[in-house]
Amino acid sequence: MSQRLSKKDYALWVISVIVMFFIFEALGNFGNLTALSSASPISLAEKSLFRITYIAAGGVFAIFMGSLIFLSLRFRERSEVSVQRKIDYSAISLGVLIVTGIVLVWLSLPYLSPNIPLVLQFNTGILISMAMFLLFALTVVLYKEYYKD
16 A cells, blocks of 8 residues: 555545534534523623634544544555454344343333332342343454454
8 A cells, every 4th residue: 555645535634624524513503602692792702702712623623533534544454364254153143132232221211210119120230230241241252253363
């Protein structure tokens, strides 16, 4: 891979910076501070100062994050070694992960009500802990299967 950046690379970098800028600005309502809703001269001055500061912070964020994303994708390590696997555990483990995730969410629902007995809370906590341990164990198995050293 060439270490020199082409015009296409610079164009992709600029696009990633612009996308990060617009994401940052959209998440912050483009610097419109709704907390200062009064029309007094002081609050209007604070709104304009906040908007300028927010747009400047968006520029710094966009340059940093856009560059980080571009450089991590452009100079990532590419593996050219093809590893053949004999056993594929994804079909079984994906189903088990989905079922245990649904059970974990279903068992967590009683915690939303404050009027349940302590024994039920304790038993549900034990079951949720076991489900989380099962999810962790399956994650470790999948990691070891697909990312062998």
